[in-house]
Amino acid sequence: MPSEPLIQLRDVHLAFADNPVLRGIDLDVHKGQAVSIIGPSGSGKSTILRCLTGLLRPQLGSIRIGQTQVDQLRGEAELIALRKQVGFVFQQYNLFPHLSVLENLLIAPTKVLGRNRNEAREQALALLDKVRLGHKAAAFPGELSGGQQQRVAIARALAMRPELILFDEVTSALDPEMVGEVLAVIRELTEEGMTCVLVTHEMRFAEEISDQVYFTEHGRIVEHGSAAQIFGDPVHERTRTFLQHALGQGGQRPSRPAPDVYRNLGRYSLSV
Amino acid sequence: MSELLHVLVGQLARLGLNYSFLLESHASGKLLDGALTTLWLCLWSIVGSLLVGVLLAAAVTSARRWLQWPARAFIEVTRNTPTLVQLYCAFLVLNMLINQSLGNANPMTPFAWVVLVISLHKGAFHAEALRAGIEAVPAVTLEAASSLAFSRRQQLFQVQLPLAVRFALPALVNNLIDLVKMTAVASAIAVNDITYASIMIWTQGDNVIELMILILAFYGLLSFAVNCAGRAVEARLRMPGYGN
Numbered sequence A: 001m002p003s004e005p006l007i008q009l010r011d012v013h014l015a016f017a018d019n020p021v022l023r024g025i026d027l028d029v030h031k032g033q034a035v036s037i038i039g040p041s042g043s044g045k046s047t048i049l050r051c052l053t054g055l056l057r058p059q060l061g062s063i064r065i066g067q068t069q070v071d072q073l074r075g076e077a078e079l080i081a082l083r084k085q086v087g088f089v090f091q092q093y094n095l096f097p098h099l100s101v102l103e104n105l106l107i108a109p110t111k112v113l114g115r116n117r118n119e120a121r122e123q124a125l126a127l128l129d130k131v132r133l134g135h136k137a138a139a140f141p142g143e144l145s146g147g148q149q150q151r152v153a154i155a156r157a158l159a160m161r162p163e164l165i166l167f168d169e170v171t172s173a174l175d176p177e178m179v180g181e182v183l184a185v186i187r188e189l190t191e192e193g194m195t196c197v198l199v200t201h202e203m204r205f206a207e208e209i210s211d212q213v214y215f216t217e218h219g220r221i222v223e224h225g226s227a228a229q230i231f232g233d234p235v236h237e238r239t240r241t242f243l244q245h246a247l248g249q250g251g252q253r254p255s256r257p258a259p260d261v262y263r264n265l266g267r268y269s270l271s272v
Numbered sequence B: 001m002s003e004l005l006h007v008l009v010g011q012l013a014r015l016g017l018n019y020s021f022l023l024e025s026h027a028s029g030k031l032l033d034g035a036l037t038t039l040w041l042c043l044w045s046i047v048g049s050l051l052v053g054v055l056l057a058a059a060v061t062s063a064r065r066w067l068q069w070p071a072r073a074f075i076e077v078t079r080n081t082p083t084l085v086q087l088y089c090a091f092l093v094l095n096m097l098i099n100q101s102l103g104n105a106n107p108m109t110p111f112a113w114v115v116l117v118i119s120l121h122k123g124a125f126h127a128e129a130l131r132a133g134i135e136a137v138p139a140v141t142l143e144a145a146s147s148l149a150f151s152r153r154q155q156l157f158q159v160q161l162p163l164a165v166r167f168a169l170p171a172l173v174n175n176l177i178d179l180v181k182m183t184a185v186a187s188a189i190a191v192n193d194i195t196y197a198s199i200m201i202w203t204q205g206d207n208v209i210e211l212m213i214l215i216l217a218f219y220g221l222l223s224f225a226v227n228c229a230g231r232a233v234e235a236r237l238r239m240p241g242y243g244n
């Protein structure tokens, strides 16, 4: 592994009032890696991501992204500098409903980064093509399907040319048919070497694209390791039972898995 | 033009309505003056009330207690007392006090008092509409803006206010239509608006019904114009597909 991780969390603690949500999180992400965080609902996954982009501040512990000590940031200007580097994609897309798709992609680069509008426009159109929505530039978010809105949201984050992108359950609000189109875009990004941290319930997808997988429960990292290790040979009983539930009956693949699963079986030598 | 008026007055006379006063220069001049005054009252109070509304809404939704509290109190008092009484209070009490201390230097004309009172009164209603709009902006949308490195100010001006205004617009237009009709209170302190002018004319003649029909039609048309303008703005600011 290359030396310094791009993201480093050490012993991060956070509580809402007297409800401890993070209880000592350690997490490393190297540049160019795709790291997935999986775990039961309420285990603090979203909270970790929100700490990374400075929307929440931990009470204890250290968070470093690149050269920035995130937990020490003071004042709006410093937070803004961080957020220029870190893209965030939400479960509920959260596009600006009063702006066209193109304007959604233009507003931050032009108003926040002060980029030239024509250049920003060219880049925005290229990004829309990349997420296969070039023909929707003039549409409004309300006129798009959930999957299309989520792809716009990804393009909007990319338009800031961030160092890394955080994805918080970006397919959870989508119909099954739309999940694939969004995952395809994320897969492409990881293949291009974008650093990605994903919170996801799509276990199959996490297994396929992740370099590292973290399993969280009750605000702690229960275990982490390569995708092959976590999905193929989890150490902890808790991880095992969680994956059994998440992946279907008895930890086994559905009786007739898709062809790509057979490929994965070979790759990760899963016992079926 | 005057040909047309003659024909019209003739036709109306057949219906038993005596509009011959429109042909006299004195009465028609007075009415025209009144109509213009009402138009100006509307324009100034629309602008004034919107200004007051924005300021009050900003104060009420502000995190600062010392801003929030007086604004809230002002809105409650203003909303819960009749405009006519407020106007009397302002004109008979405040104006007199100013007169006593400044004498002829008092800059407030009756016209200005009407604009001020209506602006404050309707401003309180606008503020409530705007507050509802501001509170209807989803917190997650603002979070999205802040994760895109928007400053607080940019969030406010690029996202929160544009959305709040869109949500508040139907209620604001409603308030403005009400405002148009409210300007008739000006007649109570002898501002020569169209209502006052009509009263002056009918006390000297026997044409109450004719004047009533005329001013009702006038207010109706004005309200309709405000309504149309509101609809046009709504159409312009429409968010296609939003809420589906």
Ligand SMILES: Nc1ncnc2c1ncn2[C@@H]1O[C@H](COP(=O)(O)OP(=O)(O)OP(=O)(O)O)[C@@H](O)[C@H]1O
Pocket (backbone or CB within 6 Å): A016, A019, A021, A040, A041, A042, A043, A044, A045, A046, A047, A048, A169
């Ligand atoms: N703003 C908040 N105020 C108070 N408690 C909160 C807040 N946000 C989250 N929590 C609590 O923190 C805990 C962890 O929440 P979090 O959203 O991080 O979970 P999660 O792992 O993302 O779950 P899910 O898979 O359901 O999204 C939950 O118990 C939640 O109730």
Ligand SMILES: [Mg+2]
Pocket (backbone or CB within 6 Å): A045, A046, A047, A168, A169
């Ligand atoms: Mg979550």
